[in-house]
Amino acid sequence: MSAEFISVSFPNASNDLNPLPDAPVDPRYLERYSRALDDYGFNYTLIPYSSSSFDPFTIGATVLAHTKNIKIIVALRPNTVYPTVAAKSLATLDQLSGGRVVVHFIAGGSDDEQAREGDFLNKEERYERQEEYIRILRQAWTSEEPFDFDGKYYQFKQFRSAVRPTNGLIPISVGGSSDAAYRIGGSLGDIFGLWGEPLAETKQQIERIYAEAATAGRTDRPRIWVTFRPIVAETDELAWEKAHRVLDRLKDNREKGLHRAPPSAPRPANVGSQRLLDIAARGDVHDRALWYPTVTATNASGATTALVGSPRTIADSILDYIDLGADLISIRGYDNFNDAVDYGRYILPLVREGIREREEAKKKAAA
Numbered sequence: 001m002s003a004e005f006i007s008v009s010f011p012n013a014s015n016d017l018n019p020l021p022d023a024p025v026d027p028r029y030l031e032r033y034s035r036a037l038d039d040y041g042f043n044y045t046l047i048p049y050s051s052s053s054f055d056p057f058t059i060g061a062t063v064l065a066h067t068k069n070i071k072i073i074v075a076l077r078p079n080t081v082y083p084t085v086a087a088k089s090l091a092t093l094d095q096l097s098g099g100r101v102v103v104h105f106i107a108g109g110s111d112d113e114q115a116r117e118g119d120f121l122n123k124e125e126r127y128e129r130q131e132e133y134i135r136i137l138r139q140a141w142t143s144e145e146p147f148d149f150d151g152k153y154y155q156f157k158q159f160r161s162a163v164r165p166t167n168g169l170i171p172i173s174v175g176g177s178s179d180a181a182y183r184i185g186g187s188l189g190d191i192f193g194l195w196g197e198p199l200a201e202t203k204q205q206i207e208r209i210y211a212e213a214a215t216a217g218r219t220d221r222p223r224i225w226v227t228f229r230p231i232v233a234e235t236d237e238l239a240w241e242k243a244h245r246v247l248d249r250l251k252d253n254r255e256k257g258l259h260r261a262p263p264s265a266p267r268p269a270n271v272g273s274q275r276l277l278d279i280a281a282r283g284d285v286h287d288r289a290l291w292y293p294t295v296t297a298t299n300a301s302g303a304t305t306a307l308v309g310s311p312r313t314i315a316d317s318i319l320d321y322i323d324l325g326a327d328l329i330s331i332r333g334y335d336n337f338n339d340a341v342d343y344g345r346y347i348l349p350l351v352r353e354g355i356r357e358r359e360e361a362k363k364k365a366a367a
Contacts (some may be wrong), residue, residue, distance in 0.1 A: 003322045003355060004043035005348055006073065006225065009034060009063050011054050016250050016334045019258045025054060033337055038067040046330070049075035049106060050260075051116040056134035057089055065348040072102040073173060078126070078133045079119035080314065082161050090170050091163040099166035100146060103137075104173040105130050105250075107181070109270025129153040129182035134172055134188050142167050154363055173225065177205070177272040182339020185222060186212025191328065192222040195272055197279060198286040201319055202226065206325050213308045223330035224320050227303040232342055236309045237311035241293060243308045246334050250297045261299035266306065273300035288317045302332070304313035315350035322355065 014020035021260040037045050045063060047056040060072040072356045074093070076086060086103075094101040101150040108114040114126070121129065132151040139147060146158040174185035175193030186209045194205055205225055213221050215348050231246055233239035252261050261268075268274060277300050280292040297303050307314045318329055331347070333339025 003318075003326065003351065004328050005041070005343075005351075006044040006227075006328055007037050007042045007044060007343075008332045008336075009037075009047055009059060009072070009155050010336050011059055013025060013337070015336045016253070016259075017246065019253060019305065021099070021258065025059075027062070028339075030062055033340070034063045034066045034070070036337065036341055036344070038070045042070055042340075042344065044071045044073050044102065044328070046073045046104065047075060047296070048331045049077060049080075051113055053273065056095065056327040060101075061093055061096070064093065064098050064100060068102075068246060071102055073098075073102040073104045075104050075106055077106045077114075077117075078129050079108070079114065079121075080242060083133045083154060084140060084156065084161070088161055088163045089166045090137075091141060091161065094165045094167075094170055095101040095163070097166075101165070102171045102173055102191070104175065104191075105134065107176065109150075109176075109268070109272065111269065116313060122176070124180060125153075127184055129172075131184050134184070135176075138169065138174070141169055152218040169332075174222075175225075175272075177270075177275055181209050181271075182212050185209060187216035187218070192226050193225040193227065193330075195276060195303050196226055196228040196307070197275065198290060199324060201275070202326075203324055206316075215250065223327040224325055225330060226326045227305065227330035227332075228290075228306040228307045228318075229333060230331050230339070230345055230347065231333070231345065232309065232311055232314055232315050232339075232347065233290075234310065236313055237245045239313070243306065246306075247293050247297055250294060250334075254297065259298060259301070261301040265299050273302075276305065288320065289313050290317065303332075307331075311350055313345035315354060317346050318347070318351050319354045319358075322351070323358075 012023040012026040013029050014023045015349050047060040049056050060074050063072050085093045088170055090101055090103055106132045132153050136149055146160040147156045171190040173191035173193055175187035184224045191355055200266050210221050231239055233242045276295045280295045289307050289309040291308045294306045295304045307317050331343050
């Protein structure tokens with residue numbers, strides 16, 4: 001049993017509680033934040049992407065330049081970079097960092113968001129394109145000879161890259177909750193990303209991903225990545241008080257137009273957000289401490305499910321998901337820098353201690 005931790009890197013001090021619209025890059029903040037993640041034992045940090053955000057390759061390179069151990073996960077939409085170019089860009093970063101790069105594919109959950117950068121394919125077509133893209137990257141990283149590709153979305157002749165990843169390949173992450181996402185991620189992904197759902201629903205999704213891997217003839221399985229937004233305080237009681245303050249601020253910011261989902265926004269089109277909203281309609285709290293009002297307050301805009309409690313409660317909740325099969329746990333807060341430090345100080349050590357205890361119990365049982 002093992003687990004690794006993922007954070008998210010931000011280029012400035014803007015966050016969900018105190019948004020700073022169109023804030024520029026703050027190099028000192030990015031450096032300080034990156035080093036804190038490295039110092040407090042996070043294993044990965046996601047470099048997110050949207051049509052209006054900063055370039056993830058440049059932000060990722062900056063994070064790598066200021067850290068020694070943490071790996072970056074570059075979020076990539078296939079419509080934004082031609083695959084042969086992306087193969088070289090990612091491999092260049094990987095060489096510069098000594099093998100600290102992962103790529104996470106975003107097929108695109110919103111037609112409107114995709115259209116902002118000239119992408120007018122429907123969802124099924126976007127997943128088909130993503131499948132071609134992944135196959136091209138892997139061939140570009142491994143082929144010694146020039147090769148042709150004649151697909152539905154990409155065509156080229158005699159391409160060969162002299163820029164190879166440090167360890168031969170760069171891990172590929174896929175996410176989503178649709179049939180197409182399960183199929184492509186299960187068959188081709190090294191990692192599959194899920195949003196924080198209750199344990200029963202998460203177990204169903206993991207089984208579906210594993211089934212798709214088996215159908216594709218794989219002898220291995222994608223590693224499972226689950227994402228939460230923990231709200232932590234010294235005691236459970238204080239954490240719940242804090243959670244309601246966070247919720248009030250999220251609602252207030254959305255009413256003021258300071259959230260990416262305006263109050264008039266329709267129900268999201270992507271399956272993952274729809275699943276979160278459906279679960280939220282069943283109740284506020286699930287399992288130990290999984291809290292869903294943050295989902296409805298933000299119209300399920302991305303990873304929005306919270307874990308609420310003391311460090312012990314949150315660590316035990318995370319261990320429940322690790323017991324279920326999660327290998328990668330993404331935790332980011334609402335006050336980005338301060339929450340990351342609190343997680344590193346108080347939650348990561350407890351989870352790792354719990355994993356060690358489980359391993360020792362297994363060894364004793366087998367003796």
